[in-house]
Amino acid sequence: MLAIILVFLSAFLLFQVQPIMAKMLLPSFGGGTQVWTACLLFFQAFLLASYGYAHLLSSRFKLKNQFIVHGLLLLVGALALPIGTQALAAPGAHPAWQVLLQLSIAVGLPYFALAATAPLMQSWQAKVDNEHAYKLYSYSNIGSFLALLSYPFAIEPWFALGHQSWLWSGLFVAFAVVFYGYMARFYNQAKRLGTTEKSAFRGGLHHKWLLWLALSGCGVMILTASTNAITQNVAPVPFLWLLPLALYLLTFVLCFHSTKLYHRVFWLAALSVLALIACFLFFIGSQFDIVSQVALYSLVLFAACMVCHGELVKAKPNTDYLTQFYLLMALGGALGTAAITFVAPLVFTLYYEYPLAIAMALMLFAVAVLLDKQHQSSPWLAGSAVVGVAISALLFLWLDSQFKSNDITRLRNFYGLLTVTEVNIDNRVERRLIDGTTTHGVEVLSGPGQGEPQSYYRQQTLVGQMLSELSANAKVGFIGLGAGTLAAYGKPGDHYHFYELNPNVLATAKSQFSYLNASAAQQHYHLGDGRVTLSKQPAQRFDALVLDAFSGDAIPMHLLTQEATDLYLSHLKDNGLLAVHISNTHLDLTPLMRGLAEHFKLAIVYNESKSQQRHGHDVRWVVLSRSAERLASLRSSQSPWPSTTTPFVWRDDYSNLLQAMKFMGD
Structure with missing residues (x-):
């Protein structure tokens, strides 16, 4: 029971600190949704580093030495408290890198120590209770999920950022104290059972490592792209950041808690239909009210992540490869977030990563089904997923050709997407500057009103x-x-x-x-x-x-x-x-x-x-x-x-x- 409480609390603190730190950074970096995307990359990168540390520690050190090393790491993390940021100079040519640097200084050590706790505890638990080791991951995600739900309703409206920082720091210290007691108690239990030696992990990559990497990366890409889509027309604040992340974590909770909640036929059908809806959302989503937008984007995100994480659970290894499994999941998450943060703005002039990530989820479903020898799923499932991708792609390409026919130019960078279009309305030629999906300037090139301020001005x-x-x-x-x-x-x-x-x-x-x-x-x-x-x-x-x-x-x-x-x-x-x-x-x-x-x-x-x-x-x-x-x-x-x-x-x-x-x- 103590293990469940500690795993829950560590995850709660991990995801409670994310909106706190992101909100502290907003005044220095222009307040855009790109700040949250860069924050997600930081947290994914540190999660990867902490999982690598957990894998190395659990597979190369005796249990007693694991406790000593991790106990010292928690102590160092506590010495770095309280968390917080100092105002930076105006962002330079690489603001995303500045966000990463600032977060590393402000919260890097305590976050790293917390993030490594869950996989370490699961590897330790496997020594005395192999059957329920993966269940701890489900409880961990419940903690993360509740942290995200509680922040905009129970924390943000009642506590100033300074008070949030001290509250979080105090809970970290309390967690560390209880964790020391847990390690002492668990070591005595493992010693009685004679399981204090090195892990049974013998090295080498599991044969499904690439599938783990792709599924976890795809899930995070869908999360990040969906968050960008939801917040490009509304203030980038914790409430709208955290809803997609909460849904993403909920799919982890459901899939890892019970395999019965993921039924391939149902979720394939759901995602195939929602992929078509996503095509329309991409082009005309701004025409809907905010509640409808959030609801539809959330449904697409939830279905896509259920597919990615459901297949991830079906492909999970035995506990000998437990920390390697989590390490590759974290690597996939970091690569997926980096692709959205750094690669997509350089490659795409629209948010094409959103439909591509959904198509990728369907294709990975097909690959996972074909590789799954244990469940012997029919090949028609894989074929259905491919057909779903083809139909969605044709619809998207047709819509794209219609909507960009009047475009003059498109530009995209860290701060967002700009499009210049030209339209002819009642013999009046207008040139428009569109920021995201909203017109931010109109000029009449010929006809009544030429040379006069237009639109909002x-x-x-x-x-x-x-x-x-x-x-x-x-x-x-x-x-x-x-x-x-x-x-x-x-x-x-x-x-x-x-x-x-x-x-x-x-x-x-x-x-x-x-x-x-x-x-x-x-x-x-x-x-x-x-x-x-x-x-x-x-x-x-x-x-x-x-x-x-x-x-x-x-x-x-x-x-x-x-x-x-x-x-x-x-x-x-x-x-x-x-x-x-x-x-x-x-x-x-x-x-x-x-x-x-x-x-x-x-x-x-x-x-x-x-x-x-x-x-x-x-x-x-x-x-x-x-x-x-x-x-x-x-x-x-x-x-x-x-x-x-x-x-x-x-x-x-x-x-x-x-x-x-x-x-x-x-």
Whole structure:
């Protein structure tokens, strides 16, 4: 029973620390979903290293020496506490590597020690109870699963990040103390049974090692690609990071707990149907509401991971190869995450890794069935999986040809995906900049409206009115560039400072759109996260500062906190204006804006501009200022507040996305 409790607790702590650390990193790295992807790579890599350590220790050392070495490792991990990160400089050319370095320093030692505990305990348990050794892995995944479920509901809403760090560190110390007692007790038991010598492992690779590697890698690729898909249009926060990871772990729990829960015919049929749905999700998923998107992506993920992990369990070896099995699973996970983090952005200009990972799951199912001599499954199952891949591939290729027919260019890097398209609507040629799946800039190349600001930035919007009314020789800052549309409001003598995180956005705005080149304002460009860059500059004394740094419908929450707002105000003149773009499909940010206005005692104006025939978007902007008189001219554009939700404020160490979800409000 003590072994079950310790395995459960170690897994709980392992997966509780992941969202804590990722959330600490967001302010330094732009707040995008790519931060979570890089974090997943770190945790997978350290899991691999810890499993390698566990395999070496259990197969080469006597039990007593294993206890001594691992006991010392836990002690060193405890000395590295408390966990936490220090703010980094603005990310350079390789931000993913900076994330890995920062996490290694902040949590590497305790995480490594914890991650090695489960496979070591299972190898020890096999010495006294060979039959139930693999069951411990199921209990381990239950701990991981509950950790992920508890974080967004029981931890994040109630504890600031600093308190989360100390709570986790305290639980680690408690775990280590109990673990020392377990080792002493277990050693005496093993000594009585005469099993304290080296493991029975004789070396060499199991003949199914490549299948283990491929199945585990495919499962993680589906997890990571699904997480990217879900969060590209919503804020990258723990709730939406952890749901896919929780479902991924749940499939491990189900498959390793009982083989009866994985029936090949059922799960093949389910995944084949869901693969077709995934093709449509890939292209038109953003047209669904957030609940429908999350539900459909979750179903696809769950079915695909059930197939990968169900076949993994069917192919598992006897306990002589137990630590090698887990080592190769960890290697597959690390390789799968690295493929999504580093390889996919270099190879694909769209998120093609998502459908490819699903197709890979079906193909691996076919291979596993053909290699399974013990269960003697009919070859028709393998053939059915191949047919399912072929049908899905044909559908995907047809849809892809339809949706990219208007594309001018596509660019992809660590910060996301940009697409420039050109469409002809009612004899009006429009060029559009699409970030993820959301239009972030429109320019009319010919026809009515040519040369005028369009879409979210049209003259009828609050930001358009504000910029038009600024006095001559205005100094304005813009956090977020998009297609550069707001540069159209620049007048001779104005100085416009653009802060842009993604270098591809700046390059595209200059090469594919004319707003920047045609602007009368003198322009200054600052590459890097806007908040991080401003924090290093002296007070800019802006007449106005415009915040529009959203990627798709996703919001970088670190730009909307109390500390961030305080920074913006320090760069404004006493009567300066702060405009914030809060248009969002899934989130109502007006209670947050009202909360910040109350906290800083700011006057605030809210306006919603409804879509028109030529402008296809409803647009929401707020403008805040220390000077109520400064907003007088904009009061005529004031719209009624869209909800009566109680105002709230986010801080760097505390934010709760559920407060802003539209389905959570009135």
